[in-house]
Every structure is written in structure tokens, then in C-alpha cells.
Amino acid sequence: MPAADVLIAGAGPTGLVLALWLTHFGIRVRIVDKAAEPGTTSRALAVQARTLELYRQMGLAQAVVDRGAKVAGANFWVKGRHRARVSLQGIGEGISEFAFLLIYPQDEHEKLLIARLADLGVHVERNTELIRFTELLRFTEPGKEVNAVLKRDGNTEEGCYCRYIVGCDGARSKVREIIGTGFPGGTYEHFFYVADVEAAGPAINRELNIDLDHADFVVVFPLHDEGHIRLIGTVKERPDCTPADLTFNDVGRRAIEQLKVDVRKVSWFSTYHVHHRVTDHFRKGRAFLAGDAAHIHSPAGGQGMNTGIGDAINLAWKLAAVLQGKADDALLDTYEAERIGFARQLVATTDRVFTAVTSTNRWAKFVRTRLFPLIMPVAVRFAFVRRFLFRTVSQTQIQYRESPLSEGRAGVVLGGDRLPWIRFADGTSNYDTLAEPRWQVHVYGDVDSPLEMACRELGVVFHRFAWQREMSDAGLTEGAMYLLRPDQYVALVEKQGVKELRNYFESRQLRP
Incomplete structure (x- = not known):
């Protein structure tokens, strides 16, 4: 056995x-x-920045980036007309080393x-x-x-x-x-398809292309190889057959035609319902x-x-x-x-977004096809909007402040937060030390020698970084002690203190 x-x-x-x-x-x-x-018929495509940050621990991040496709922009179409483009180039600059949207099937x-x-x-x-x-x-x-x-x-x-x-x-x-x-929750009434195809046309431009038409819906995702895309959209009503009987010929074609996507070959095709459950x-x-x-x-x-x-x-x-x-x-x-x-x-957030995108309600249709293409390109010109969008989608905003493992505060950083990322002048970053999933302490600025000795005794890796103005801009506090968990989240942020560090582990019956 x-x-x-x-x-x-x-x-x-x-x-x-x-x-x-x-x-x-x-x-x-x-x-x-x-x-x-x-x-071989997967639907997931995006690899977010937070995932790539964690993948560095196993030497996976660069391999994923090399094999994936970076997306420089998102294009929005209504009734066959290109209505707007939003640049995604460097949208997460200053937040993460992986300041881009990456597609990797x-x-x-x-x-x-x-x-x-x-x-x-x-x-x-x-x-x-x-x-x-x-x-x-x-x-x-x-x-x-x-x-x-x-x-x-x-x-x-x-x-x-x-x-x-x-x-x-x-x-x-x-x-x-x-x-x-x-597994409480529900299932959306809409039926969707996903297909990998070889195609040509103006929407095959290595960027996201989204048709916002109320009568149909399709998203074009670029894949790594030239001319290869993934389509996700709605399936036409076919009460006379089961989902397993549906083929690419049954999908809603209006949006595909309006995007001028010329499908040359369908590599695979699958249909699915979308659920929302926890x-x-x-x-x-x-x-x-x-x-x-x-x-x-x-x-x-x-x-x-x-x-x-x-x-x-x-x-x-x-x-x-x-x-x-x-x-x-x-x-x-x-x-x-x-x-x-x-x-x-x-689940609640994606439910609201998904409902807005697929709703046939007159007001939702007006917002989606008229207001959104006008407002979005202007809004993303503002740095705070771009930062908000990137943090939300990239999962770099996930925090565990209410966790029993989170303690302390220094400036804007609380126990449970993701450690702010900083790029140094020589091209390195403070995240370079996080490649190994171990407990460690960071101090930005001067350090008390007893703290360094206590870290050695406890088996906690210690790193000191000379203070730079960029650290303050990122939200770090000069001279504070940041105890980091093996998954790169701040466990304890406090003034430099051997007592506080020891007490953190002793009170939780933890050994590094």
C-alpha cells in the first residue's frame, strides 16, 4: 500500500x-x-504578474514569459467598427517586474x-x-x-x-x-465556446480584440505563434441538439464577421457553461x-x-x-x-463584470457600446487608473491583513500585505532575494546588529538594503523590520526588535 x-x-x-x-x-x-x-482543450490563458513573481521561486517565471505572448493593447469593436484602443504597454511599471499582460495557454x-x-x-x-x-x-x-x-x-x-x-x-x-x-452558487444562462484557430484579418494583430455588440460577443486572444488565436464567444441557440453535438459552425458568427476574422483552420473547439460557486x-x-x-x-x-x-x-x-x-x-x-x-x-467581482458584458439590458448595452469606448481610453491615461487596473487584474493587491499570521504596521504597509517591489539603479530588485521560499527579514536603511544575530540564531535569512528615495515612494519605511513568509507576504512589520521577532514565532508555535 x-x-x-x-x-x-x-x-x-x-x-x-x-x-x-x-x-x-x-x-x-x-x-x-x-x-x-x-x-489539450484548456480555456485558461492569462498568467498574472503575481503568479510570475511566485514562479521565480522555482525558476519558472522566465520560461513562461519566453513561451507566452505579451499583449501590448486591447481593442474594442462595435458593429464592425474599431471604436477604441487601450494601451497595456508597461501598465504595471513600478509595481512589478512583470508589468505586462501575458498569454500562455x-x-x-x-x-x-x-x-x-x-x-x-x-x-x-x-x-x-x-x-x-x-x-x-x-x-x-x-x-x-x-x-x-x-x-x-x-x-x-x-x-x-x-x-x-x-x-x-x-x-x-x-x-x-x-x-x-x-458548492453554493449558480450557473449563467449563456452558453459559450472556446476555439483555437488559424486566421487572418485586422484583429489578428497580437493584441486583445473584443466585440461589444449586444447581439453577439467574442474575444480574440493572441497566441504565441503568428496567425494563431483563441476565440471565446457565444453559441447560437440550437434546441434540437446537445452541447456535445455543437460544432464551430454553430457559434455566433456576426461578431466574428464584424471583426473581419478570416478563419482558415480550426484546431480544436469546445463548449461550456460558466458557473459562479465557492x-x-x-x-x-x-x-x-x-x-x-x-x-x-x-x-x-x-x-x-x-x-x-x-x-x-x-x-x-x-x-x-x-x-x-x-x-x-x-x-x-x-x-x-x-x-x-x-x-x-x-466571484462577486467577476460576476458583476460578466453580467455587464453579456447583458441585453438597454442601459447595460448603452454603457457597453457607447460610453465605455469613449471613457476607457481617456481614463487609462491617468497613472492612478492604470495602477488600479493592474493591481486588480494582476493579483498583486491580494493581502491577508486579517490573518492570524499578520501583525504590525509601518507607514502604508501592514502585516499581510505583499511586499512592495523596487527596482534598483543597477537593474536588480529587492525581490531577487525572494527566489528561495524561506522565512527572511528585510531592513531598508540602517540595522541594529542584535537583530542580525537573532535572525542567524532563529534560522531566518537576513537582508539589508541601503536606503534610497524610491523605497519611500513604494511605501517602505526607513529602518523598519519586514519579516517575510515563504510565499513572499509580509508576516510582521515592526520597528527593529529582537523581542518582537522572537515573540512572533513563539506565540504562533512556529519554527522558520
Whole structure:
């Protein structure tokens, strides 16, 4: 009966990232998926800046950027006329090293993650489905473990003991079904399609192109190869057939024709409903939910896959700390506390955006087709608008201020915030030190020597940066102590003090 510290059900981006980070921390994992092969008909496209910042920890960021397509602008069309263009060039300048919108299809993304995981000696177990699991008392030492039953190749059952199980198994999650945490929400009435095609025309310009017509809806996404695009739009009503019977010939063609998209070849085509749901709990006992198993919403803003990856990294370092005896099991309760609030907020936000984009209401149509093309190009000329848009979409605004792991304040930065990013004159940045997922302390300005010694004793990496004006502009406070978690969030921000640093770990029963 093969054992693992963590059994991961589902080998999409969320499960693969969780497996990759846990393996890096030295945790034994098994990752299973009932599909015979990796997905080839994925819908997720955008890789946000926050994901790329975290991907630097595994040396993945540059590989994703090199394989992806940077998008310089977004174009808006109404009734076949190009009404507006919004420049996205450097929209996140000064906020992140990855100050751009990047398109990298999920199927290619998964291949990269699978390859990196294989380099570490971990392989996805295909044709392997989770059937059931139970918690049981361990006989070798006090505590509990999970006894899972897997089915291979559709018939052979196999047992697997593990310390924890994580459901990354999508909207129809077996793990969620077993633990009974529910999946409240709903389904939009609209039916959508996604297609990868080779095409030509004015909208095949390596930028986003969006048709805002009330009678039809389509978005053109550029892919890496010249002339290759992804189309997402509405499907025409066909009451005489099932979704599985639909083909590209059944999609709404008016918007495609108005954008003057000349489709030469359809590589693949799929239809889907869009849901908006969040489970009631991300944890129950030794079972956890992450990604689409925990929350699912409209594709507005390209948030879904990135949110799942954020779940995985948040959970990974905490599982590793508990399994390695560096933290009490209570640390794992902070996973739900930190991630469920953002998931609920995201579902509500994307629901409003999605409804506005697809509504046939007269006022919504007027705003979408008349006001928006006029106002948006003007609004994005203002720096504060561009910063707001980038922070919202890029997920760099995610914070955990209400978390039990967050403490202190210095200036505008509070415990739980993402550390402000700063580019130095020599081309380096303060994020260069975050490449390794470890606890560390940053001090910007002069430092007290007892603090540096205390960091060495505790096993916390210490970095001091000479004070520069740009640090103040970014929101940092001269001489303050910033304790950073392994996932790059500020755990404690305080005046330099050995007592405060020690108390942070002792009060939470944590060891770096």
C-alpha cells in the first residue's frame, strides 16, 4: 500500500504547482488524475504578474514569459467598427517586474509544470481515480492519517496511506463530495465556446480584440505563434441538439464577421457553461480543497487558474512546515482563513463584470457600446487608473491583513500585505532575494546588529538594503523590520526588535 505525505487528486495547474512546491520542500507526494493524458482543450490563458513573481521561486517565471505572448493593447469593436484602443504597454511599471499582460495557454502551461516535476522525480499517475478515503488513527504513533482508495485503469483498486489529501480535482471534485462542504452558487444562462484557430484579418494583430455588440460577443486572444488565436464567444441557440453535438459552425458568427476574422483552420473547439460557486470550507480534517474544486467563476479578467495557483502555494509551505515539525496543525487553519475571503470577493467581482458584458439590458448595452469606448481610453491615461487596473487584474493587491499570521504596521504597509517591489539603479530588485521560499527579514536603511544575530540564531535569512528615495515612494519605511513568509507576504512589520521577532514565532508555535 504505497504511502505519501500528501496525496493530490487532480493534475491541472493547481495540483501540479502544489506538487512542485511540496517536492521542493522535501515532502513526499503522489499526484493522480483520472484522465489518460494532460488536457489539450484548456480555456485558461492569462498568467498574472503575481503568479510570475511566485514562479521565480522555482525558476519558472522566465520560461513562461519566453513561451507566452505579451499583449501590448486591447481593442474594442462595435458593429464592425474599431471604436477604441487601450494601451497595456508597461501598465504595471513600478509595481512589478512583470508589468505586462501575458498569454500562455493552460495546456502548454501544464506541459511545462509536468516536465519540471518529472525533473524532480515525481510523475503524474494517469488513469488513476480517487474513489474514497477515510481518516483513521495511526498505530505507529499518536495522531491520524488518511486511508485513500484509488482505482487504476478503470478496474484495479489500490490503497494509499497519506498524512493529508488535497482535492485539486475541479468543479466536480470527488474530494469535495466526500467531505461534504457543498458548492453554493449558480450557473449563467449563456452558453459559450472556446476555439483555437488559424486566421487572418485586422484583429489578428497580437493584441486583445473584443466585440461589444449586444447581439453577439467574442474575444480574440493572441497566441504565441503568428496567425494563431483563441476565440471565446457565444453559441447560437440550437434546441434540437446537445452541447456535445455543437460544432464551430454553430457559434455566433456576426461578431466574428464584424471583426473581419478570416478563419482558415480550426484546431480544436469546445463548449461550456460558466458557473459562479465557492465551497463553504476549504478544509475539513486532513482534507483540503484548492483551485476549481474550491471556487469557480466567470473567465472575466483571467483570474481562475492564477487563483488556484495562489491557493496551492499558500497551502504548500504550511503543509511542509507542519509535516516537518516546524509548526502546529493549527497553522493549516490559516489556509482557509486567508484564501476563502478572496475567492468570495473574486466571484462577486467577476460576476458583476460578466453580467455587464453579456447583458441585453438597454442601459447595460448603452454603457457597453457607447460610453465605455469613449471613457476607457481617456481614463487609462491617468497613472492612478492604470495602477488600479493592474493591481486588480494582476493579483498583486491580494493581502491577508486579517490573518492570524499578520501583525504590525509601518507607514502604508501592514502585516499581510505583499511586499512592495523596487527596482534598483543597477537593474536588480529587492525581490531577487525572494527566489528561495524561506522565512527572511528585510531592513531598508540602517540595522541594529542584535537583530542580525537573532535572525542567524532563529534560522531566518537576513537582508539589508541601503536606503534610497524610491523605497519611500513604494511605501517602505526607513529602518523598519519586514519579516517575510515563504510565499513572499509580509508576516510582521515592526520597528527593529529582537523581542518582537522572537515573540512572533513563539506565540504562533512556529519554527522558520
